[in-house]
Structures are given as C-alpha cells and as structure tokens.
Amino acid sequence: MQVENLRDILHWTEVYHRRLSDYLQECADKxxxxxxxxxxxxxxxxxxxxSELFEAFEAQSELKTLNTWCYEYLDKNPIQLAGEEDIPLNEASTQEVMRTIAAQHDQVTGLYRYLLARANIPSNIELLERLLALEEHEVMRMMHGANRWEDS
Structure with missing residues (x-):
C-alpha cells in the first residue's frame, strides 16, 4: 500500500489492525x-x-488535515505483520504471543511518534496526539486483559 498522506496513514493503520485480527483468528483456529x-x-x-476505531477517525477527520503529506517513514522503516515473522503464532505459547503483539504495536506507535515529532500544524498535531493516545490506550487495555490469562 502506497502511503503518502495522513489519510493513507489512517487507512493503512485500519487495514493493519484488520489484517492482524484476521491473522490472530487464523492462528487461533490452528x-x-x-x-x-x-x-x-x-x-x-x-x-x-x-481497526473500526481507526476507520471512524478517518471518516471524522478534516479533509485538510488528512491531505498532509507524510510518506518517508514507512519507506525507511517498513512495518511487517506478525505472520511474516519467525514465530508462527499457531504454535506459540501465551508469552510468545504477548511479546509478538507488543512488538507489533511498538512499530505502530513508533510511526505515530515519528509523525508527531515532525508535525507543525496544530490540527495535525492534535490528530496525531489523539491517534497515538488511542493506540497506546487500546494496547494497554489489551495487554492488561491478556495478562489475566497468565495469572489464571
């Protein structure tokens, strides 16, 4: 997927989370x-x-903000989905699953931190701060819930 502006970033993130969701379900089935x-x-x-939350952000964001160019990060730092890594999650332990998912989300938050550090338009800064906070909060919720699996 060619990523050139913030709209593309939002769409890419939505697709990324959807693909990761599908991959996790595929591994669960096996x-x-x-x-x-x-x-x-x-x-x-x-x-x-x-994925649904990022889709909603894309639909609600201002057109001017979404058209801001930001293409260099993914060219230099390609993000790979879990299925492309060495650990097949359909054979992984709970700890390996958790490490893999945490690494996946670290890549996405790294992208948003990078974009936020380079943003200079208030509407872009606000959008990127909200997206980063959303990603971090949801990951924290997910990991907290998943850690309960380890405690039981």
Whole structure:
C-alpha cells in the first residue's frame, strides 16, 4: 500500500489492525492449546475493534488535515505483520504471543511518534496526539486483559 498522506496513514493503520485480527483468528483456529487459542481470539477481537476505531477517525477527520503529506517513514522503516515473522503464532505459547503483539504495536506507535515529532500544524498535531493516545490506550487495555490469562 502506497502511503503518502495522513489519510493513507489512517487507512493503512485500519487495514493493519484488520489484517492482524484476521491473522490472530487464523492462528487461533490452528492452535492446539485451548488457553493460547482463547488468548488469540481475545486479541483478535481487540484488533478488530482497533481497526473500526481507526476507520471512524478517518471518516471524522478534516479533509485538510488528512491531505498532509507524510510518506518517508514507512519507506525507511517498513512495518511487517506478525505472520511474516519467525514465530508462527499457531504454535506459540501465551508469552510468545504477548511479546509478538507488543512488538507489533511498538512499530505502530513508533510511526505515530515519528509523525508527531515532525508535525507543525496544530490540527495535525492534535490528530496525531489523539491517534497515538488511542493506540497506546487500546494496547494497554489489551495487554492488561491478556495478562489475566497468565495469572489464571
């Protein structure tokens, strides 16, 4: 996907979370451990919710803000989806799943931090701050809920 402006970033993030949700569900369907399967399904639901939230942001944001150019980050720092990594989550432990998902989200928050550090228009700064906060908050909620799997 060619990413050139903030609209593309929002759309890319929406698609990213949807693909991650689909991948997590696919791995859950192949998982032999019931505990890991439930964790993967839980995380898949959260990723699907995040995809919907970013889709809503895209629909509600101002056209002028969304048309701001920002293409260099992903060219220099490509983000790879979990399915492209070495650990197949359909065979992973709960700890491996959690580490992989945390790493996935670190890549996305890194993207938003980078864009925020370079933003100089108040509407762009506001949008990027809201998106970064949303991503961080949802990841924190997801990890907190997933950590309950480890405690039980």
């Amino acid at each position: 998982q032999s451990s019931e505990r890991v399967k439930l964790l993967l399904e839980y995380l898949s639901e959260h990723e699907g919710h995040l």
